[in-house]
Amino acid sequence: MASRLDAPVLGAFDELTDSGQKWQVSFSWRYQRSDRHFRGTHEEKNRAVEDSEVINTINLGEISIRYNVNPRTSVAVGVPFLMATRSHPIRDADRVVVDRSVLNARGLSDVTVVARRLMWEPKPERRGNVTVGVGVKLPTGANNVTDTREREVDGVRVTNVETVDQSVQPGDGGFGVIVDVSAYRLLGSHGHLALYASGAYLINPQGTSGVQTYRSRSGEEIMSIADQYVFRAGLLAGPASWKGFSLGLGGRIEGVAVHDLIGSSEGFRRPGYAVSAEPSLSWARGSHSFSLAIPIAVHRNRQRSVPDFANGTHGDAAFADWLVLASYSRRF
Secondary structure, eight states: OOOOOOOOOOSTTSOOSOOSOOEEEEEEEEEEEEEEEEEBTEEOTHHHHTTOOOEEEEEEEEEEEEEEEETTEEEEEEEEEEEEEEEEEEEOTTSOEEEEEEEEEEEEOOOEEEEEEESSOOOTTOOEEEEEEEEEEOOOSOSOOEEEEEEEETTEEEEEEEEOOGGGOSOOSSOEEEEEEEEEEEETTTOOEEEEEEEEEEEOOOOEEEEEOOOOSTTOSEEEOOOEEEEEEEEEEOOGGGTTEEEEEEEEEEEEOSSOSSSOOOSBOOOEEEEEEEEEEEEEETTEEEEEEOOEEEEEEEOOOHHHHHHTOOOOEEEEEEEEEEEEEEEO
16 A cells, blocks of 8 residues: 655745746656555554565656746656565465465556646745646556466465556556645745645546456455545755755655545555655755655554445555655756
């Protein structure tokens, strides 16, 4: 379970006047290893003891091209590429874990196009601003990648070709609408401190994708196309003596919604969220900028899905202890 959105913080410690640089090319990377199982907020620690946890390893790279139409308006296209593995335990007839089956998925993920607008004219003397964005997510990523999964049945190792779990599929199979907002406020007479807040929400109005999950529980046979969200807030510090470096400390919550804002919430999904402390480091000089954030989970909650409520069950999900979010940008 992981949101594949991010929420940019635009403006704080950046140039606030039009420099004539119309284009920006960015490359970002997200890494996470999810292996801590939660059902609600309760951690199933026995999974690690018996080596039965499911382990997702996700590497998600993205190239983004932004065009500044004018000092207040921009349009950005994001092209992500996913490389992921999912390791399942193989149990014998006594339910003892005897081996593992590793499934792989990689490929182009879902492309996004987002237009953003500054609420107020950017000026050097302005102490803050708000950026509002609206865009679309296109179903360019495959949502039916298959691989060979091994199991042990009556002491015999069998293999079947199945669609990999939705958590490692490159795409979700649906058209979506992205709404995001970013705000900052400079503090103090020198403006070396800044409060920031940002959030993004992906509205997926389609209900299910038609792709089989190979799950037997009622209502979980087909993959759901779920809404996702991420919100961040914190404090940045970047005195002039730091020569373009700034440090940040904030909070972050990201997750998959139980109920979509629009449309059906049927089908199989793992709704829930992770709350993290998010230290960050960034550097900017001239046309170049770099940022690194390592959100560290402090609270995780695998919520009940629509089929869970209908069946009187409560599924679990694997969460990461920490993430790595890195990006580099070059303006032209």
